[in-house]
Amino acid sequence: MPIVILLQRTKFIYANMATDQEFNELRPYRDHEIHQVFQQLLKEESFIELLKYLFPHVPINDFVNQLLSINTIKEFQIGVVYPFIKEIIKDTTKGVTAEGLDKLDPNKSYIFISNHRDIVLDSAFLNILLHEHGHETSEIAIGDNLLIYPWITQLVKLNKSFVVRRNLPARQMLQSSNLMSKYIRYNITERNQSVWIAQREGRSKDGDDRTQTSLLKMINMSGNGDFEQNFKEVQIVPLSISYEYDPCDYLKAHEFLLKRDNPDYKKTQADDLKHMGSGIKGRKGRVHFKAAAPLNEELVGLNELDKHERLNKLAEIIDNHIHSNYKLWPGNFIAADFVNGNKLFASKYTKEDADVFNAYINEHISRLNADKEFIHACLMEMYANPVKNFYNG
Template sequence: MGEFDAIRPYADAEVPAVLARLLADDAFLGILTQFRFPRLAAPLGWLLKPLIAYRLRLEFRDVSSVAQLQTRIASYVDHTIERATDGVSYSGIEHLQGGQAYLFLANHRDIVMDPAFVNYAVYHAGLPTPRIAIGDNLLQKPFVSDLMRLNKSFIVHRSISGRREKLAAYQLLSSYINHSIRVDGESIWIAQAEGRAKDGDDRTDSAILKMFHMNRKAEPFAEVINSLRLTPVSISYEYDPCDQAKARELSMRAGSGSYTKAAGEDDQSIALGITGYKGRVHVHFGAPVDQGLDDSKMLAAEMDRRILSGYRLFPVHYLAYAMWADRDPTLAVPNVAELFPAAELSAAKSEWQRRLANCPREQQPYLILQYANPVRNQYRIKAGLPL
């Protein structure tokens, strides 16, 4: 057994067997049937599932590597993105060079689509897709684990409770990330903090930056970070398909001090995040860090500055900020009408009012908060103010 077998993505030699296992998994076939034939899945699932399995076995019968698999499913991913967005744009791709591996540190808003949009950007730029960090809390079903590890995902053990066990898990994770970039030449995508930023306030957890250094503690922190080519990534959604659910959770936390997820809630968030309407999406790649910061908290602040500066603000963000009770009157935030054409602004106002109308009144402040926070953060940076 290899050192990283418990967490690593599947290797090329494992692809045929894992594909065969997936296409015999009733739960996986049920999800595909529901996605492809939502009205017929319940009454005719018994007939449709074996037909879908047969078609997919034919389509993937000659796939024997991860690269082949990603090429084969690229059109499906593109189709899914086209159905759920009004277009994806990206910038900063010129900071990435072929033949180099990078440690992409990104803001985190959606469980599956954040890394999917990064993959979309680098794949269409002709660059290799990164390996993706995913929490074990999302891999409760065997087919989900198989599916993600086939798509270059590696496991972050978050459900471990013991202090020693946690330390060992982070040490292994640190070793794997360093090995992937420095030995395998494979890039890594990881979120800047555990869990999605449900309030729209994207901040880097310095503990994650410390983790990158754990297995090379004899070397200076700044040298280790520079060797990994730490690269900030800003992922901007015009509309968040899960914004109503996030507002509900934030409201309940504010009211009771806690929130307990219902069974299957993560699965629902994943499905809604993939299929729900997002408007426009923008992915920005910053330049790799080369400042030589030796303190993880200072580096976290620098990553925040870069990620938040690279975030693209859409009309809805300014509309929400104008309604926000906690907006900062000292910030020079322009009126939205000064920034966007009338037709674009009119469409945004209509969609924003629809979302507000669908949100219970007591939860609306938390819906507004999600879209307003990026405006506050970006204009504080522009003004040279601390976040």
């Protein structure tokens, strides 16, 4: 090959390679930036108060000295985040288990697309499991609507979160989606860094987990090949997250009630903080994560469909994995029988299971001074929908 052509091609490749600087407005912090961020955080009174609340048995000066001795994001995650999340697991769950992660190559990176139950803990538990299975932790997509204070933004970006901008005008949203798409692909193909992202904007309030085609359209924006090649390149792993009890279930049901009575109702930032706190502190029972194999062979043939059918078919493939890999607990079957008005799944639970689950539901309903019959129906549907999706495939 003539040297001139080789130099031209090399110049083109370097001109089109992404760099961290291009993504400064959304990317997490890198190792060389963390000391400056720690110094800023430690000047925030509300952050210091949060530390005292989260770590009541650790003298604040000891914690500050620990932070200032940290030199990398990995040290921060292992030394600070990991033990905190392990305490949450110990105090609020009956164990967090996983399937499928041991079948993924720890030397490769993936996009984990999952159903979404808890604002904070879905991705936090995943990173605990990835670490314990010998993988690097994933970067986390987080909506800017949750970044209520500047110090929250700083804190989550220390924990490998990148910012998804919401509620932008159409033109800005297109630009933002393009940038995020490039960033996700840059992570997978150039940084060998896995990413977690929910299958839809916001959590599934009713337990009916469905992948938004707009998410897949965004991921595809940055591809330079055909539809199949673009998605093979980013190694999508459908991930099912199954909580025996959703500590925010009654809050989600209450939101349905508020929207029933006022169709224009929207959650406030204070509501989001309440959901985050309840999710972290509330009872969860058993929690299970199951990862499917990366989507490769199932992508074959999608190029032959039109552009809308491709997205719908890919969403259907992801949903089928999430539904079929969902771990169904006794409460799910109890709720399904209640909703259907039969005993089809009676062999899946005992009378004791039913007593425990119904006591849990009644206790959560009692927290609300509202239409209790409506709240009960919402809660039962919430727990029944994963059963319907599992068996309807």
